[in-house]
Amino acid sequence: MPDSTPTKGKVIVFGILFWYPLAGVTFQFLHYLIGLRRLGWDVYYVEDSGRWVYNADKFEFSPDASENVGMIAPVLDAYGFAGKWAFRGSYEGGRCYGMTEAQLMQLYRDADAFLNVTASQELREEHMAIPRRIYVESDPFRVQVKVLENDVPTINALAAHDIHFSFGENLGQPDCGLPVDLVCWHPTRQPVVMDLWENPFPPSHDSSFTTITTWKNKGKDLVFRGEVYYWTKDREFKKFIELPRLRPVGFELALEVDDPTRRYLTDNGWNPVRSLPISRDIDRYREYIQKSHGEFTVTKEQVVRPRTGWFSDRSTCFLAAGRPVITQETGFSKFLPTGKGLFGFLTMEEILAAVDVIESDYEGSCRAAREIAQEYFAAEKVLGSLMARAGLD
Numbered sequence: 001m002p003d004s005t006p007t008k009g010k011v012i013v014f015g016i017l018f019w020y021p022l023a024g025v026t027f028q029f030l031h032y033l034i035g036l037r038r039l040g041w042d043v044y045y046v047e048d049s050g051r052w053v054y055n056a057d058k059f060e061f062s063p064d065a066s067e068n069v070g071m072i073a074p075v076l077d078a079y080g081f082a083g084k085w086a087f088r089g090s091y092e093g094g095r096c097y098g099m100t101e102a103q104l105m106q107l108y109r110d111a112d113a114f115l116n117v118t119a120s121q122e123l124r125e126e127h128m129a130i131p132r133r134i135y136v137e138s139d140p141f142r143v144q145v146k147v148l149e150n151d152v153p154t155i156n157a158l159a160a161h162d163i164h165f166s167f168g169e170n171l172g173q174p175d176c177g178l179p180v181d182l183v184c185w186h187p188t189r190q191p192v193v194m195d196l197w198e199n200p201f202p203p204s205h206d207s208s209f210t211t212i213t214t215w216k217n218k219g220k221d222l223v224f225r226g227e228v229y230y231w232t233k234d235r236e237f238k239k240f241i242e243l244p245r246l247r248p249v250g251f252e253l254a255l256e257v258d259d260p261t262r263r264y265l266t267d268n269g270w271n272p273v274r275s276l277p278i279s280r281d282i283d284r285y286r287e288y289i290q291k292s293h294g295e296f297t298v299t300k301e302q303v304v305r306p307r308t309g310w311f312s313d314r315s316t317c318f319l320a321a322g323r324p325v326i327t328q329e330t331g332f333s334k335f336l337p338t339g340k341g342l343f344g345f346l347t348m349e350e351i352l353a354a355v356d357v358i359e360s361d362y363e364g365s366c367r368a369a370r371e372i373a374q375e376y377f378a379a380e381k382v383l384g385s386l387m388a389r390a391g392l393d
Contacts, residue, residue, distance in 0.1 A: 011392075012114040013044070015121075023285030046107070047120075065095065066097075108129060108130060118137075119157075133161045137165065142222060147182055172185060177306035189376070209295065210294075212289075231301070236301065240348055244269030251269065252270070295326065297315065298327075304329070316373060322367065324368070
């Protein structure tokens with residue numbers, strides 16, 4: 001579907017493109033920006049935060065956003081958003097890039113709505129003047145727990161928005177182990193612009209299952225009802241560490257780890273490769289996914305254990321590239337078809353069965369993956385539904 005001449009109002013997408021300038025995040029927001037533009041909206045991308053940005057090379061935060069802007073601005077310009085983006089470091093010494101501060105303030109006065117995607121933008125008085133304020137949560141659990149704990153800053157931040165969407169499609173359902181309170185969560189999922197993922201590489205039986213991941217996260221574990229819920233993938237991968245020895249197909253992990261962890265993975269049959277060189281370039285990132293056999297990945301306990309119904313934006317890209325996905329079950333199979341191009345698992349036996357189905361008809365599995373992406377994740381469908389439910393159709 002070609003991009004439309006704007007026929008609707010101005011909409012701002014707030015996000016974390018400049019804060020975390022790696023390819024997976026870049027595609028996540030391009031899908032929103034392009035999808036909304038194709039629906040007829042005049043779309044702008046803005047970051048206007050008091051947070052320092054993340055320097056991926058040094059693994060540290062910095063007040064100097066110039067390098068990150070230098071990585072992301074050419075991408076936004078190349079996809080037709082020149083003159084329609086801004087980064088303002090709302091901290092001491094922070095600079096404004098892209099649109100000027102005066103242009104940004106005028107945009108806030110003119111905009112009809114904003115989507116606070118990943119809920120990363122803290123709202124100030126100038127943002128509150130925008131008539132329709134849409135909260136889009138990409139990672140459920142933390143916010144819901146904070147609300148249950150009566151955390152006032154979290155509750156106030158939510159109350160500043162008019163409507164709340166979450167990738168946790170199973171929130172509020174009887175089989176979800178995470179009660180929701182005060183907020184009506186509307187289900188949504190990651191949009192994908194399908195033509196960005198048309199795959200020029202034929203399915204190859206010699207390729208490996210891959211994923212691009214972080215092995216260990218720190219500082220985000222939470223205690224809920226007296227039990228720790230973990231926000232890290234190493235614990236989950238270790239449950240299935242013997243997988244490469246059980247089937248004659250390749251399993252590769254793109255990640256940044258120390259030498260002992262690399263040896264641990266290699267000794268168990270995995271092929272670890274560095275993720276940072278892949279993730280610093282959107283074309284290389286896309287090609288890595290397109291050339292993969294499919295995705296095998298695990299998921300953080302915080303979305304698995306309570307059956308939130310969450311589904312990964314990266315896995316959506318694999319599906320759109322026509323590559324089957326085997327991923328840890330979060331309850332998403334209630335909402336998405338599984339058994340051909342997409343598979344959920346909780347046990348090793350379910351993983352092995354999924355691999356066997358894929359290998360028995362690999363080309364068919366690839367076609368099924370692409371069909372699932374088109375039917376359930378196409379940006380025009382996902383964002384058309386979201387905007388309609390937000391009263392903006």
